[in-house]
Amino acid sequence: MKLVIDKNVIITGASRGIGRGIAKAFAKEGANVAFTYNASAEAAKELVKELSAYGIKAKGYQSNAADFEAAQELVKNVLEDFGSIDVLINNAGITKDNLLMRISEEDFDKVMEVNLKSVFNLTKAVIRPMMKQRKGSIINMSSVVGLKGNAGQANYAASKAGILGFTKSVALELGSRNIRCNAIAPGFIETEMTAKLDEKQVEEWRKTIPLKRGGTPEDVANTCLFLASDMSDYITGQTISVDGGMLT
Ligand code: NAP
Numbered sequence: 001m002k003l004v005i006d007k008n009v010i011i012t013g014a015s016r017g018i019g020r021g022i023a024k025a026f027a028k029e030g031a032n033v034a035f036t037y038n039a040s041a042e043a044a045k046e047l048v049k050e051l052s053a054y055g056i057k058a059k060g061y062q063s064n065a066a067d068f069e070a071a072q073e074l075v076k077n078v079l080e081d082f083g084s085i086d087v088l089i090n091n092a093g094i095t096k097d098n099l100l101m102r103i104s105e106e107d108f109d110k111v112m113e114v115n116l117k118s119v120f121n122l123t124k125a126v127i128r129p130m131m132k133q134r135k136g137s138i139i140n141m142s143s144v145v146g147l148k149g150n151a152g153q154a155n156y157a158a159s160k161a162g163i164l165g166f167t168k169s170v171a172l173e174l175g176s177r178n179i180r181c182n183a184i185a186p187g188f189i190e191t192e193m194t195a196k197l198d199e200k201q202v203e204e205w206r207k208t209i210p211l212k213r214g215g216t217p218e219d220v221a222n223t224c225l226f227l228a229s230d231m232s233d234y235i236t237g238q239t240i241s242v243d244g245g246m247l248t
Pocket of ligand 1: 019
């Protein structure tokens with residue numbers, strides 16, 4: 001059984017990392033994929049090719065998720081290109097880590113805009129078409145850091161915790177329209193980015209995780225598939241941790 005066959009999904013920030021993994025998993029399961037990126041045009045082109053090989057429709061859009069008008073324009077374009085939007089995955093995110101003493105106002109604002117305001121921007125843009133079709137699933141990428149905080153990431157933690165409050169509120173407001181909204185809180189997910197970290201340090205982190213390994217983009221993607229599919233039709237307002245038991 002293909003979990004999301006013929007569904008149209010928007011994924012923000014899919015040129016690399018977790019977003020890329022999600023895009024591939026959805027294409028494999030028969031969904032049509034509209035995805036965004038910020039600057040990685042070449043990687044986006046490559047991804048369109050990879051996704052199209054699954055026989056689905058795929059298109060990449062350069063669109064700054066932090067920009068309200070750009071988000072409205074993006075959704076308009078995706079509706080024109082794909083006809084409808086069944087699933088929105090707010091995945092785009094950045095870090096600008098520093099101790100609070102050293103976080104500049106600019107770096108605080110930037111992280112809030114890309115990580116949290118983007119979720120508002122995109123969600124606001126999709127709810128009208130989703131309300132019309134009386135169905136939709138919105139999935140927001142939070143983090144273990146949004147649940148427990150982290151020294152050196154006050155800006156990031158605040159943005160990821162903000163996503164959780166937003167998610168629950170959307171679930172409460174739009175449940176009667178059959179629009180579901182859930183969050184995922186990944187733990188330590190190994191991507192190209194973490195491959196650059198000191199291997200010894202990473203090995204130490206792995207040892208502290210109950211399942212004794214870092215997560216993969218596929219681990220997060222599988223949870224997205226579940227939340228996007230009809231198998232989770234009675235689930236809304238929830239946060240699912242994908243962290244190998246890190247928070248237990
Ligand atoms: P990543 O490898 O750095 O990829 C980030 C993606 O977001 C890229 O495709 C990037 O596009 C895009 N992006 C950045 N700023 C954007 C903007 N303003 N508008 C549109 N797209 C933008 O990150 P990741 O590790 O895959 O993380 C993905 C999400 O999971 C983030 O929300 C992150 O906070 C969350 N998360 C990650 C981990 C982890 O361990 N990796 C753990 C918990 C939560 P370009 O390539 O064009 O820059």
